[in-house]
Amino acid sequence: xxxxxxxxxxxxxxxxxxxxxxxxxxxxxxxxxxxxxxxxxxxxxxxxxxxxxxxxxxxxxxxxxxxxxxxxxxxxxxxxxxxxxxxxxxxxxxxxxxxxxxxxxxxxxxxxxxxxxxxxxxxxxxxxxxxxxxxxxxxxxxxxxxxxxxxxxxxxxxxxxxxxxxxxxxxxxxxxxxxxxxx
Amino acid sequence: xxxxxxxxxxxxxxxxxxxxxxxxxxxxxxxxxxxxxxxxxxxxxxxxxxxxxxxxxxxxxxxxxxxxxxxxxxxxxxxxxxxxxxxxxxxxxxxxxxxxxxxxxxxxxxxxxxxxxxxxxxxxxxxxxxxxxxxxxxxxxxxxxxxxxxxxxxxxxxxxxxxxxxxxxxxxxxxxxxxxxxxxxxxxxxxxxxxxxxxxxxxxxxxxxxxxxxxxxxxxxxxxxxxxxxxxxxxxxxxxxxxxxxxxxxxxxxxxxxxxxxxxxxxxxxxxxxxxxxxxxxxxxxxxxxxxxxxxxxxxxxxxxxxxxxxx
Numbered sequence: 106x107x108x109x110x111x112x113x114x115x116x117x118x119x120x121x122x123x124x125x126x127x128x129x130x131x132x133x134x135x136x137x138x139x140x141x142x143x144x145x146x147x148x149x150x151x152x153x154x155x156x157x158x159x160x161x162x163x164x165x166x167x168x169x170x171x172x173x174x175x176x177x178x179x180x181x182x183x184x185x186x187x188x189x190x191x192x193x194x195x196x197x198x199x200x201x202x203x204x205x206x207x208x209x210x211x212x213x214x215x216x217x218x219x220x221x222x223x224x225x226x227x228x229x230x231x232x233x234x235x236x237x238x239x240x241x242x243x244x245x246x247x248x249x250x251x252x253x254x255x256x257x258x259x260x261x262x263x264x265x266x267x268x269x270x271x272x273x274x275x276x277x278x279x280x281x282x283x284x285x286x287x288x
Numbered sequence: 289x290x291x292x293x294x295x296x297x298x299x300x301x302x303x304x305x306x307x308x309x310x311x312x313x314x315x316x317x318x319x320x321x322x323x324x325x326x327x328x329x330x331x332x333x334x335x336x337x338x339x340x341x342x343x344x345x346x347x348x349x350x351x352x353x354x355x356x357x358x359x360x361x362x363x364x365x366x367x368x369x370x371x372x373x374x375x376x377x378x379x380x381x382x383x384x385x386x387x388x389x390x391x392x393x394x395x396x397x398x399x400x401x402x403x404x405x406x407x408x409x410x411x412x413x414x415x416x417x418x419x420x421x422x423x424x425x426x427x428x429x430x431x432x433x434x435x436x437x438x439x440x441x442x443x444x445x446x447x448x449x450x451x452x453x454x455x456x457x458x459x460x461x462x463x464x465x466x467x468x469x470x471x472x473x474x475x476x477x478x479x480x481x482x483x484x485x486x487x488x489x490x491x492x493x494x495x496x497x498x499x500x501x502x503x504x505x506x507x508x509x510x511x512x513x514x515x516x517x518x519x520x521x522x523x524x525x526x527x528x529x530x531x532x533x534x535x536x537x538x539x540x541x542x543x544x545x546x547x548x549x550x551x552x553x554x555x556x557x558x559x560x561x562x563x564x565x566x567x568x569x570x571x572x573x574x575x576x577x578x579x580x581x582x583x584x585x586x587x588x589x590x591x592x593x594x595x596x597x598x599x600x
Contacts, residue, residue, distance in 0.1 A: 183593030
């Protein structure tokens with residue numbers, strides 16, 4: 106697959122502001138964060154969840170639990186993928202029973218990743234509720250799934266690709282839109 | 289990185305990278321079996337069968353459980369109550385199983401090379417669960433996983449394998465597996481239970497238990513296989529125990545934090561003293577738990593999709 110970068114949607118500052126706003130919205134919607142925990146979906150949801158937890162701590166002065174979810178074992182497309190994905194650990198080292206969970210991912214697209222993540226979470230326990238936070242919502246849902254907190258809505262075509270970069274994994278922050286010119 | 293092969297027949301021709309992939313994939317699998325809900329939907333719609341021409345408690349049960357935890361349908365073919373007793377040939381039995389639609393077969397056989405023969409003659413994936421005195425790859429993988437989990441690495445560890453090396457597929461697979469990680473491997477046992485040609489595998493042979501375990505990080509004790517002792521290989525079990533049984537006393541020459549492994553079933557008072565077997569140093573029970581995780585990793589890597597380009 107050959108990709109050509111079309112334009113940047115968010116820079117470092119833009120990402121920071123979006124995450125700060127989402128942090129405020131999470132606090133507001135849950136009337137505080139006493140019982141709130143954030144769980145990022147591997148891979149880029151992980152660092153984003155960490156950052157949200159730090160912002161929330163800055164604002165409320167409360168450290169909330171952070172987890173990372175690996176959804177490989179729950180994917181619905183394993184048999185159709187050309188390459189078998191590697192399984193990594195799920196690192197949720199707190200009891201999710203009765204917690205108000207905020208699931209965090211970089212891009213919301215078909216909704217299938219979130220569907221897998223919901224199944225994975227339910228196997229870990231019975232949270233009071235699960236909310237969804239994403240940095241980018243690019244549309245084209247194939248399942249009845251909707252985000253509670255959105256950094257930015259970006260209308261896209263299926264011929265495009267959204268790439269989110271995070272410092273922890275990519276050495277830089279930012280979001281770009283790419284065009285698939287050869288698949 | 290993935291497992292680029294249809295079957296897992298031994299560790300001899302497995303690359304270091306493939307071995308590491310299996311060991312690393314077993315880590316999240318162990319997380320799954322330590323949860324309240326020990327089941328993931330990964331292998332829904334896949335079917336596997338265990339075909340054991342030799343007896344087994346842990347290997348067969350653990351493969352079956354591994355398959356169930358991953359949501360595959362698992363069936364055990366009990367050879368002693370099957371048409372094999374009516375004289376059906378191995379090839380015909382395998383064909384019958386194949387056309388029922390199984391994706392993978394786990395096989396144990398008393399004759400070395402049988403799983404290899406079967407693998408060449410079926411579209412099913414085949415995992416060797418022990419063939420004669422040749423290999424028992426999943427046992428060695430779970431031993432390596434257990435060691436790595438405790439020591440943090442396999443690199444350069446000193447490992448002694450004690451007992452009936454001649455008849456042991458566990459020893460062979462461990463030697464093939466551990467030598468990929470630069471381990472210093474020693475084998476020790478009565479001269480009559482030592483196969484020739486061990487030096488070619490890069491292994492040092494000893495006849496004195498004390499010398500062999502001097503300063504080692506790991507001791508892997510093999511079971512004295514009464515079913516394979518034709519007779520006369522050693523005078524008596526008592527004499528064997530006198531010279532080679534591991535106990536808290538004989539263990540003194542090894543490192544203080546030495547790990548004691550045994551593939552089970554154990555013969556108490558023959559190759560391992562009851563006191564040692566029940567001590568915290570012995571990892572016999574953890575090995576069994578890790579065996580389920582290792583087998584889940586293999587089943588996932590072999591049936592978990594994304595591998596259409598592999599030709600059969």
